[in-house]
Amino acid sequence: MRVAYAGTVRExxxxxxxxxxxxxxxxxxxxxxxxxxxxxxxxDPGPAHExxxxxxxxxxxxxxxxxxxAARSRGRTATQDDRIAxxxxxxxxxxxxxxxxxxxxxxxxxxxNEVDHxxxxxxxxxxxxxxxxxxxxxxxxxxxxxxxxxxxxxxAETELIAxxxxxxxxxxxxxxxxxxxxxxxxxxxxxxxxxxxxxxxxTDETADExxxxxxxxxxPTPTDPFEAGAVTVALAAARVAxxxxxxxxxxxxxxxxxxAADWIDAEVFRL
Numbered sequence: 092m093r094v095a096y097a098g099t100v101r102e103x104x105x106x107x108x109x110x111x112x113x114x115x116x117x118x119x120x121x122x123x124x125x126x127x128x129x130x131x132x133x134x135d136p137g138p139a140h141e142x143x144x145x146x147x148x149x150x151x152x153x154x155x156x157x158x159x160x161a162a163r164s165r166g167r168t169a170t171q172d173d174r175i176a177x178x179x180x181x182x183x184x185x186x187x188x189x190x191x192x193x194x195x196x197x198x199x200x201x202x203x204n205e206v207d208h209x210x211x212x213x214x215x216x217x218x219x220x221x222x223x224x225x226x227x228x229x230x231x232x233x234x235x236x237x238x239x240x241x242x243x244x245x246x247a248e249t250e251l252i253a254x255x256x257x258x259x260x261x262x263x264x265x266x267x268x269x270x271x272x273x274x275x276x277x278x279x280x281x282x283x284x285x286x287x288x289x290x291x292x293x294t295d296e297t298a299d300e301x302x303x304x305x306x307x308x309x310x311p312t313p314t315d316p317f318e319a320g321a322v323t324v325a326l327a328a329a330r331v332a333x334x335x336x337x338x339x340x341x342x343x344x345x346x347x348x349x350x351a352a353d354w355i356d357a358e359v360f361r362l
Contacts, residue, residue, distance in 0.1 A: 092133035092337050092358050094121075105348045106337075107361045115362050118339045119145045122360070133358065136336035139164035143329040147341040150321050155290045157328030158301055162293035164332040169289035178282045185275055190268040195258035202251040209244040216240050297331055304330040309354070310344045329355045 094101045096113060108118075117127035122144065123136055136144055139160035142152050169175075216237040223230045304327035305316035313319055316327070322342050329338060337358035345351040348361040 092131060092360070094132075094360065095130040096128060105352045105359050105361065107348045109361055111362075113362060115145065115147060115339060115341055118360055118362055122336050122339065131337070131360075133337050134335040137164055137334075139332050139334060140336050143325055143332055143334065143338065144336060145339045145341075146322060146325045146329070147339075148322065150325060152321050152325050152328075154301070154317050154319075154324050154328075155294045157324045158294045158297045158331065159290045161301075161328045161332035162297050164334060167293055167296060169292045171285045171289040171292070175282065175285045175289060178278055178285060182275065182278045182282065185271060185278065187271040187275055188264070188268050190261065190265045192258065192261040192265050195254070195261040198254045199251070199258045202247065202254045206244065206247045206251050209240060209247050213237065213240045213244050300331045301327050304328075307354075308344070309346075309350075326355065329357065 092102070092104075092106060094106045094108070096108075096111065099111075101108070113129060117129045118131070120127040121129040121131040122133060123140065142156050142160040143164075216233060220230050220233045220237055223233055302316045305312050305319055305323060307330075308323065308327065310323075312323055316323075319327070322344070326342075326344060334355070334357040337360045338355060339360045339362060340348065340351055341362045345354060348359050351361070352359040
């Protein structure tokens with residue numbers, strides 16, 4: 092790798108920059124192609140770098156995560172991979188719209204009230220017209236009001252029908268959205284289960300190599316390698332993995348960075 096920072100250029104399988112004051116975030120970002128204060132020329136990192144390429148005291152990685160990353164870096168596959176891809180594709184294609192029936196429901200309620208009000212108005216005007224006719228009184232004005240009220244009622248009833256149709260459509264859309272949400276949850280559960288099963292299989296495939304790596308560690312490790320801390324897990328998994336990009340190492344587990352690079356069998360950027 093070739094590392095350039097603050098006018099300094101360093102090259103080699105190991106770059107020891109502990110006295111430089113460089114940040115771990117800048118180093119990791121530069122290796123992963125992000126613009127930072129450091130320029131790094133090195134092979135592109137694979138997916139395993141996310142789990143094993145930045146080893147520091149506060150890291151959090153499980154044995155399953157580390158060994159899955161290691162196995163994937165070596166081209167290992169799991170029997171669940173095709174179904175994982177199919178489920179991911181189904182999830183990507185699934186659209187779950189945000190639908191609310193509230194506006195349509197309120198519209199129906201308001202228009203129903205308006206129709207009821209106009210219906211009462213028409214009934215009232217009809218009664219007035221009948222009363223006027225019974226007394227042989229002029230009814231032109233009352234009949235005009237009645238005709239206008241009946242037109243308003245007809246328009247309101249038409250609008251109510253349309254509002255109910257919109258509400259029905261919104262209800263159906265909400266039902267479809269609910270079905271889509273349930274489908275998404277089903278697919279997400281399936282995907283999680285498939286990924287878990289794949290991690291278990293890949294962990295089983297590399298378990299013996301991981302156990303050997305922990306036993307070969309030049310620092311104290313637990314009797315059960317699967318009870319090891321995150322740093323030990325990451326270092327052992329990195330030793331099992333095929334890492335092309337440099338590993339940013341910020342822990343004291345080796346006599347020197349060169350020993351670390353030899354043990355991990357990868358380039359090391361020591362901070």
